[in-house]
Amino acid sequence: MDRYDVVVIGGGPGGYVAAIRAAQLGLTTACIDAWVDAAGKPALGGVCLNVGCIPSKALLDSSHLYETIGRHTKDHGIAVSGLSLDLPSMMLRKDKVVRTLTQGIAGLFKKNNVAWLAGRARLLGDMRVSVTDRTGAEASVITASHIIIATGSVPAALPGIEIDNGLICDSTAALAFSEVPRRLGIIGAGAIGLELGSVWRRLGSEVVILEALSEFLPGADFEIAQAAAKELARQDLAIRLGCTVTGVTVNGTDLRVAYQKDQGQHDLAVARLIVAVGRRPNTEGLGLVECGINLDGRGFVEVDDRCRTNLRDVFAIGDVIGGPMLAHKASEEGMAVAETIAGHATEVNYACVPWIIYTWPEVAWVGQTEQSLKTNGTRFRRGVFPFLASGRARAMGETGGLVKILGDAESDALLGVHIFGPNASELISEAVIAMEFGASTEDLARAIHAHPTLAEAMHEAALAVDNRTINL
Numbered sequence: 001m002d003r004y005d006v007v008v009i010g011g012g013p014g015g016y017v018a019a020i021r022a023a024q025l026g027l028t029t030a031c032i033d034a035w036v037d038a039a040g041k042p043a044l045g046g047v048c049l050n051v052g053c054i055p056s057k058a059l060l061d062s063s064h065l066y067e068t069i070g071r072h073t074k075d076h077g078i079a080v081s082g083l084s085l086d087l088p089s090m091m092l093r094k095d096k097v098v099r100t101l102t103q104g105i106a107g108l109f110k111k112n113n114v115a116w117l118a119g120r121a122r123l124l125g126d127m128r129v130s131v132t133d134r135t136g137a138e139a140s141v142i143t144a145s146h147i148i149i150a151t152g153s154v155p156a157a158l159p160g161i162e163i164d165n166g167l168i169c170d171s172t173a174a175l176a177f178s179e180v181p182r183r184l185g186i187i188g189a190g191a192i193g194l195e196l197g198s199v200w201r202r203l204g205s206e207v208v209i210l211e212a213l214s215e216f217l218p219g220a221d222f223e224i225a226q227a228a229a230k231e232l233a234r235q236d237l238a239i240r241l242g243c244t245v246t247g248v249t250v251n252g253t254d255l256r257v258a259y260q261k262d263q264g265q266h267d268l269a270v271a272r273l274i275v276a277v278g279r280r281p282n283t284e285g286l287g288l289v290e291c292g293i294n295l296d297g298r299g300f301v302e303v304d305d306r307c308r309t310n311l312r313d314v315f316a317i318g319d320v321i322g323g324p325m326l327a328h329k330a331s332e333e334g335m336a337v338a339e340t341i342a343g344h345a346t347e348v349n350y351a352c353v354p355w356i357i358y359t360w361p362e363v364a365w366v367g368q369t370e371q372s373l374k375t376n377g378t379r380f381r382r383g384v385f386p387f388l389a390s391g392r393a394r395a396m397g398e399t400g401g402l403v404k405i406l407g408d409a410e411s412d413a414l415l416g417v418h419i420f421g422p423n424a425s426e427l428i429s430e431a432v433i434a435m436e437f438g439a440s441t442e443d444l445a446r447a448i449h450a451h452p453t454l455a456e457a458m459h460e461a462a463l464a465v466d467n468r469t470i471n472l
């Protein structure tokens with residue numbers, strides 16, 4: 001077939017979800033994806049499944065287990081001896097998790113009748129798309145009634161610092177080190193820098209993270225950021241704020257990172273360096289400008305609130321349009337666009353996108369922070385509950401962190417929920433649902449939470465908004 005109702009470019013969490021939803025809605029759908037795995041085989045799932053969310057979580061979970069067994073079983077009365085790290089097996093496990101999931105998407109495509117075209121897409125104009133194979137030869141030209149651009153993002157580089165994936169790496173290479181670096185430098189204390197730093201610290205590296213901003217996690221609530229900074233420092237994850245990296249010199253195996261702090265020039269010697277300074281939209285060679293599709297000043301595809309570009313039948317979703325560069329945001333946009341194309345009225349509620357940083361304890365939040373409410377002049381009430389006072393957290397030996405709930409001072413509407421604590425990534429879903437349903441803090445306070453659970457900390461924080469917490 002060379003004509004489809006919907007052609008999706010990119011098979012990451014934005015693109016593959018859009019393709020499946022479009023097919024479910026009865027639209028003939030193709031998904032073109034250029035990803036090839038380390039063995040040179042086409043693989044669906046984009047950055048998220050291949051070199052992002054999934055492999056990073058596999059390594060975070062393995063390294064967390066390693067650290068727990070090595071350091072924390074004694075408190076539970078369990079003595080362990082002869083613990084050792086088998087890094088190649090840990091990496092093989094991670095690769096297997098990735099392979100199982102990417103192959104799963106191929107299965108889902110088959111089941112839903114989505115045509116998977118492995119190759120690189122380029123827009124030719126007049127709703128035609130060329131697909132080239134790995135040699136650059138044109139394999140086919142297909143025509144679409146609607147096009148969804150979901151080409152994602154690639155790691156951003158720093159001027160003058162060449163990422164060779166030897167000593168100087170991006171996040172992709174940092175998920176596949178063959179040995180634990182003795183001293184590891186990381187540029188950037190965002191989610192990716194903190195997660196990779198946590199993995200390698202737990203496995204034995206001495207980790208130093210250099211961050212240009214003087215504030216830690218500026219997007220998070222300040223109280224949560226403060227608690228996380230304190231705990232991560234206690235874990236020996238050295239995060240140096242206000243340090244702008246200006247260059248790197250490599251002399252054989254001697255790697256030195258030059259940075260500026262307080263007007264002074266400093267340098268840091270490390271065995272390996274990860275550059276984790278953000279990601280940029282992936283639009284190279286896609287033919288967007290040639291087809292008259294508008295990009296913004298930073299190169300993201302410009303879209304309206306329904307993810308429609310300036311060309312009526314061309315949509316864009318996920319990392320390539322900017323906003324929160326998160327897999328679940330991309331997938332939500334994918335579903336919404338497929339439904340819009342099929343004639344349904346759907347939109348994404350950007351006010352309820354959860355943010356998570358998978359350190360341990362984890363950082364998770366949804367909605368507004370205390371500082372953003374103050375800036376907007378919104379009057380609010382706050383309730384805080386520490387995990388130290390949670391029975392379940394005590395039983396688990398996980399008493400670090402807190403839950404903070406912010407409600408509107410007049411209407412009591414839930415405005416933001418912020419967690420630093422064990423399983424925060426799971427706990428935050430309750431807050432997302434509550435906010436989606438327009439709940440008040442009292443609604444959360446009145447809902448029965450099972451005992452003993454970590455979720456009771458949410459309940460108590462909601463009670464605390466009205467100064468009626470019980471267990472503190």
Ligand code: FAD
Pocket residue numbers: 009010011012013014015032033034035045046047048049051052053054056119120121122150151152153171192282285286317318319320325326327328329330358
């Ligand atoms: P992508 O996943 O980037 O997929 C785009 C796809 O399009 C790729 O397969 C690419 O090969 C293909 N493509 C590009 N150009 C073309 C072309 N011309 N023709 C054909 N195909 C093309 N997010 C979370 O929500 N949670 C996490 O825990 C998380 N962890 C992360 C950890 C790391 C280390 C990294 C790097 C990212 C992480 N992210 C996480 C971010 C997440 O991976 C992205 O937000 C998500 O992958 C974006 O999805 P997407 O569909 O927009 O694009």
Ligand code: AMP
Pocket residue numbers: 158187188189190191192210211212213243244245246276277278279
């Ligand atoms: P994120 O955008 O959340 O992935 O985080 C990337 C982080 O890298 C941000 O906190 C930036 O402030 C930081 N960063 C960017 N450039 C530099 C630099 N030259 N030196 C140190 N940190 C940087």
